[in-house]
Amino acid sequence: MANVMVVTSGKGGVGKTTSTAALGAALAQAGQNVVVIDFDVGLRNLDLVLGAERRVVYDFINVINGDAKLSQALIRDKRLDTLSLLPASQTRDKDALSDDGVARVISELREKFDWVICDSPAGIERGASHAMRHADLAVVITNPEVSSVRDSDRIIGLLDSKTEKAEKGGRVDKHLLITRYDPARAATGEMLKIEDILEILSIPLLGVIPESPEVLRASNLGTPVTLSNALSAPARAYVDASKRLRGETIPIAMPTERRNLLGRWFSRRAA
Amino acid sequence: MNIFNLVKRKRSASIARERLQILLAHERAYTGRIDLLPVLREEILAVIKKHVPLDPDKVRVKMDKRNGVSTLAVDIEIDGASGVLLMSA
Numbered sequence: 001m002a003n004v005m006v007v008t009s010g011k012g013g014v015g016k017t018t019s020t021a022a023l024g025a026a027l028a029q030a031g032q033n034v035v036v037i038d039f040d041v042g043l044r045n046l047d048l049v050l051g052a053e054r055r056v057v058y059d060f061i062n063v064i065n066g067d068a069k070l071s072q073a074l075i076r077d078k079r080l081d082t083l084s085l086l087p088a089s090q091t092r093d094k095d096a097l098s099d100d101g102v103a104r105v106i107s108e109l110r111e112k113f114d115w116v117i118c119d120s121p122a123g124i125e126r127g128a129s130h131a132m133r134h135a136d137l138a139v140v141i142t143n144p145e146v147s148s149v150r151d152s153d154r155i156i157g158l159l160d161s162k163t164e165k166a167e168k169g170g171r172v173d174k175h176l177l178i179t180r181y182d183p184a185r186a187a188t189g190e191m192l193k194i195e196d197i198l199e200i201l202s203i204p205l206l207g208v209i210p211e212s213p214e215v216l217r218a219s220n221l222g223t224p225v226t227l228s229n230a231l232s233a234p235a236r237a238y239v240d241a242s243k244r245l246r247g248e249t250i251p252i253a254m255p256t257e258r259r260n261l262l263g264r265w266f267s268r269r270a271a
Numbered sequence: 272m273n274i275f276n277l278v279k280r281k282r283s284a285s286i287a288r289e290r291l292q293i294l295l296a297h298e299r300a301y302t303g304r305i306d307l308l309p310v311l312r313e314e315i316l317a318v319i320k321k322h323v324p325l326d327p328d329k330v331r332v333k334m335d336k337r338n339g340v341s342t343l344a345v346d347i348e349i350d351g352a353s354g355v356l357l358m359s360a
Binding site: 145146149150153154157186189190191192193196200 | 282283284285287288290291292294295298299
């Protein structure tokens with residue numbers, strides 16, 4: 001039975017696309033059959049983050065309009081043969097997505113894959129509601145920052161009311177993924193703590209991705225961070241989060257400020 | 272930067288938390304109310320319709336929040352006579 005999962009946040013720039021790529025790759029590395037779909041019609045970027053930008057021929061809108069078959073539009077990752085991408089159209093806008101078309105494509109993908117991961121655009125308009133519409137579970141991406149937490153709260157409300165599952169009296173399984181977390185700044189009271197965010201949003205924590213230069217490096221390379229540097233802290237956090245999605249119980253390793261006085265002295269010298 | 276500024280700077284995360292708690296408590300109640308009223312109106316109407324014939328245009332549903340008390344007022348006109356239902360939610 002396939003899982004349809006939306007990666008959403010309300011706010012832009014918090015790491016939806018990065019997290020979609022990293023979680024998708026981590027699941028695929030574990031042997032799961034994964035498709036990631038870009039719902040950001042007009043502003044596609046998942047292709048770029050996955051390094052597939054020059055391989056796009058047909059897109060989601062072509063499939064919906066019947067100009068291409070689903071199998072023609074899917075791009076198989078060159079490094080992971082269990083990971084596929086359905087790119088968004090760059091020349092159309094979000095109105096090109098139709099309710100029926102999206103429903104048809106998702107149900108076809110359900111037959112072929114273990115995981116259908118929908119990368120939502122920012123905002124709460126059409127594109128975002130299409131992305132969450134058929135979800136069984138949701139990963140809500142939040143930065144430890146007031147506007148991101150507020151927008152996440154709004155998105156959680158929509159997941160509980162505007163999804164197919166909610167309308168049938170069910171519940172979308174919601175998970176919180178905190179990204180760009182800086183343990184040193186949280187320790188000094190400059191940044192919201194994980195407990196603060198959990199208390200406010202009250203949905204279960206899927207993982208904490210620490211702020212790291214490896215994340216930018218991965219997107220520069222067009223390689224999910226779990227592949228570009230598997231030993232880095234964000235890669236390990238994404239892999240652990242992907243295992244939790246599959247039902248494994250792994251204690252959440254809170255990023256801590258590991259540098260001792262000497263380390264701080266050196267980093268200051270380096271800066 | 273003097274010591275007072277340093278202490279003040281360090282507290283910004285707790286200020287963020289308090290601001291969010293207050294704001295979201297308000298926003299959750301507000302968005303809840305937008306969806307709640309039409310639903311309540313339809314369901315109350317359905318119950319009353321079972322027993323009394325009524326004109327849907329002569330029904331008013333109002334929700335109010337004052338001094339920490341929420342009130343729901345349903346005003347229904349039945350065949351010239353006016354029946355008023357008052358409930359507290």
